[in-house]
Amino acid sequence: MKSIINSIKLIFLLTFILSCNLFSQNIPYTILISFDGFRWDYTSRGITPNFDYIEKHGVKALSLKPSFPSITFPNHISIVTGMYPQNHGVIANTMFDPVTNKIYSLRDTSEVRNAYWYKGEMIWETARRQGVISASYFWPGSEMNIEYRRPTYYEKYEHNRDYVERINGVINWLKLPYNKRPKFITLYYDLTDSEGHKYGPNSPQVNAAIAKLDSLIGILFNKLDEIKLRDSVNVIIVSDHGMTEISKNRYVNVEEIASCSSCKFFNRGAVMNIFIKNKSEIDEVFSKLKQNENHYRVYKPENIPTNFHFNNNHLIGDLFILAEPGWSVGTSKDKDKMDDYNGGNHGFDNSFIDMHGIFYAIGPSFKVNYKTGTIENINIYPLLCRILNIIPKQNIDGKLENISFILKEKEKQP
Template identity: 55%
Template sequence: MKKLILFLFISISLLAQSKPYVLLVSFDGFRWDYMNRGITPNLEKIKKEGVWALSLQPTFPSKTFPNHQSIITGMYPENHGIIANSFEDKYKNEVYRMNDSNSVNNAKWYWGEAFWETAERQGIKTASYFWPGSEVKLSYRKPTYVEAYEHTRPYDTRIKGVIKWLQLPQEKRPHFITLYFSETDSKGHAFGPNSKEVNEAIKLLDEVAGKIFSKLEEINMKDSVNVIFVSDHGMTEIFKERVINVEKILAGYNCKFLDESVLMTIEPPKDKLKEVYDLLKKNENHFKVYYRHEVPEYFHFSNNYLIPSLVLIPDIGWNLLTEKGVKRMETVYVGGNHGYDNNHLDMHGFFIARGPNFKKNYFTGSLKNIDIYPLLCKIFNIIPRSNIDGKLERIEFILK
């Protein structure tokens, strides 16, 4: 009996050891070209030991919550349900807001299956040290281990938390972990992508990348963990004179403005829909207006009832604002923003991956963030959801 128990213990241990390890790290707002500034020695070293892409294309709109969901589900926002950082279900009079924990943790908003759900269902323990959607209240839809988001949590504490998980006994240890840092996004918004403050943020995150690998080396896991660095979007410079007051154009129409600054969505009174559309069409200057069903197919932003009736997309760097938004911009300096056309290179993020499953010193062109989910499934040799938009054939060539 003792021999049988020992055999089973050894078998379970070997099975756990044979499973890959993946650490998915998000550097929010880290633009594709930030590594070209000569201030990222750690990331330069990592990319030469692995794979790096020219850029990582986000989905539209190129905003934080929609794209973190696209990365983790392999779906366009119109399909995974998180169509913006904040939006409304007009039929149920309910609102999703990225800074409201009650809505963010409500599983009803998340239509896609996150990779941790796919992995857990197929016998792989997962963990999240911050990632939008990881804190949902339904236990079967979140990772085994979850840290509740705390914006001011020290970066070293986050890294230590991940290392602690990787030192758990084999049967308890997660094999897929997410990790999140916001520095380049915060500084990009406040000071603009070409500022010295953003350069300092880039240096800080480069140090974070170096610490991750030094800590992995301390626990003898540097060469057994696949570490994937991604960003959800890029950043472009903003100027106060590039402002369009949409509410002023539509004065007297009693429209509901559901988003603003970059992508703007509008719900006019039903009997005024065409009239409002026609008025906006006549005033098109540095923006385009579309009925929801006419949004260009390449944006993949029409097939969802949560998207309001009218969608306004500005030229890169221009701001679509309400009266309140115009006044706020006059008093609060905004140096950079994102959310624009995801085909514009300023909106692209970055992608670097190093580990036992990846090729070495391999440089490729732009990748799509919706293809990361099927890539993860390939690494773990598990079955992906059948309704994803991502395609393995566009990305699997970066694996050994």
Template identity: 40%
Template sequence: MRFYLLLALALSCLAVSAQITDSTQKVIPGRANSAQQEKKPYIIFISADGFRHDLADKYHATHLQVLRAKGVQATSMTPSYPSVTFPNHYSLATGLYPSHHGLVDNTFFDMKKGSGYSIRDRLAVEDSTFYGGTPIWVLAEQQKMLTASFFWVGSETNIDGVRPTYYYRFNDKISIDTRLQAVRDWLTLPEDKRPHLITFYLSWVDHAEHFYGPNSKETEEAVHQVDDAIQRMTNIVDSLHLPVNYIFVSDHGMAQVDTTKVVLLPDVVDTTKFIVSFGGTMIHLYAKNKADIAPTYTALKTVAKDYEVYLPEETPARWHYSDRDDRYHRIGDILLVVHYPLIFHSRTMRMIPGEHGYDNSIPDMGATFYAWGPAFKTGLTIPPFENVNLYPLLAHILGLKITQPIDGSGNVLDNTLKK
């Protein structure tokens, strides 16, 4: 039951596993679009990890600026709490808050299962029992519409017994040329074999921000790298003359870390009594004996400095992260939430200059939303909205019926679409 993860896992948005070298496309045989689905529009759903809401303007991403002007842009998109990669990519895919879909953090422990989840644990990442809700690709496949994925959280496992028809296991070493060629190949398949939803993930900006900070020249270069990739993608796809809609998002923003203070795991935490899931901005403490919760909580409240201490029933309601929200009982018995812009640290780790995971109302955590294509209005700017509202937008454009309750509402983004 011991699950003590040091701050090495605080680099939460880096490659899921450096050991994965599989670069082969996986294809589920025997599937085809129904005749009705063959006539539907197409969506390429793109995530640039850590692409904060202001980065396109801050670093003059000229291609994205031109493309968003042809469609819709939000001043910011609010990530779900906690503002880290795996929970938010899965919220984007399901329309559910993390406490409702089960991925409550990048690392956590499930006491009922007796096992933990970590973004670097391939067995856990591909264990379908960790994933609740109905991802948009599962919804589509269930309704006889083919999908493809060049990476997205959850796309590598059988959720409700379903994977995308075409998918890749996460391997960040696959070149952008290969990824773009795959998109072209998918969209030139015969109509009955052609995916109408493609998810596409880029990690470059997040990597640069973590290691060099969001204000660095390395982050600027990564933004331009994304900008160039999107231009190349649109040039390729637009030449095919298909009704393709593009939705470009990020999972969260990024903060410049205050590196002048070191915030360590408090000594009052007895690690023989608690399973500790350690993250850069939040620590979950899971009690092996529930009798140890109250005295440890009291001791932590007494010594707390540079972080807040919560019982799950005490978290802010706007986080949707309380014991009442916790459908899978995976939120810690005690939560330590560091003050922005500090991070929890380990003496074995060097200090990193960029981090996320903070309160999702903090402007630096704001994500990006741009959308363009035949379904969208042009030249429209909208105010911030919660990312769970993207799911019903995707379903509406693709003409899919949502079959389970979700947290998002179709009314929020309905005004972005042409009537």
């Protein structure tokens, strides 16, 4: 009897997936664009006519709240998995695994592509399992070393790749024969993040970056018009986090305070993870850091505030440091590097408004001239699943009901 029931379940699932595939011929294309470090209020500076157009003809959220910590890789993965960093596994741009002694760093191509670190299922994996073609013109996690965990088509990250060339790559995918054409595509730009770190969020250089990225939206729209797909494409523009001003004069040397020979310090700036080889020293080091707690907070993982959803992962370390917004924590060696990061930073408390990013959307699936309040980035994955008419993973933290109201009524139902 049990085998008959399992067979019926399998037939039902296959039938459902087949129906999804047939329906996918009618679903719109969706391009998800990330403007790294694009703060929630950058579009209020009077230099973003294309964002203004989307606001009038699509959806604009007051802000996009990042997951904690408000760092690049963790939040890009949260956006495409619907999971908090502690659950999808990428809790920082640099991570130390005390079980394997491996170190993950965004500058280490081998580890960035190592599927071991990625515990969540990305949207392109979900789509691929259900017969929907996807593509990525850059996105953290899209280059994994396991073929079936990657998008159908993808580009290996090249930091200096020409910005318009990236758009041309997306357009070329949309010009493929219909049965080979991706329904979902990601696109990534670093400019506002890079300039924000160097010069600060209120600098002329960041204003120039904002204007340049806005112009790319216009270029994309024009090229979609040229291939006569503009009305069939959803364009969603997000950012992973915001940016706030920092100063090398607002610096706390955690290594000096901890005075611990068996400590390993990972990450710097807004957050720091401390691993202590001699576990008997944890309480002593914690006590030192607690007694000198000024412009930062020190936590044992189990005591990290619950609203951060960040206390249940062995990669967090034995102790965790969170800097006060605008301040930096680090080691003696890190302080010497502060001149390179004396403009702006992120990674702070994700409720701090400067850490919030943007959410704009326009296209056949979205309401017109619709404004909403703050959206959490973990809700984007189930939204994408609804648009693509695929079944989301069930272990996610995001909820469709927290975001589906931005869709046109006919798009809300599967």
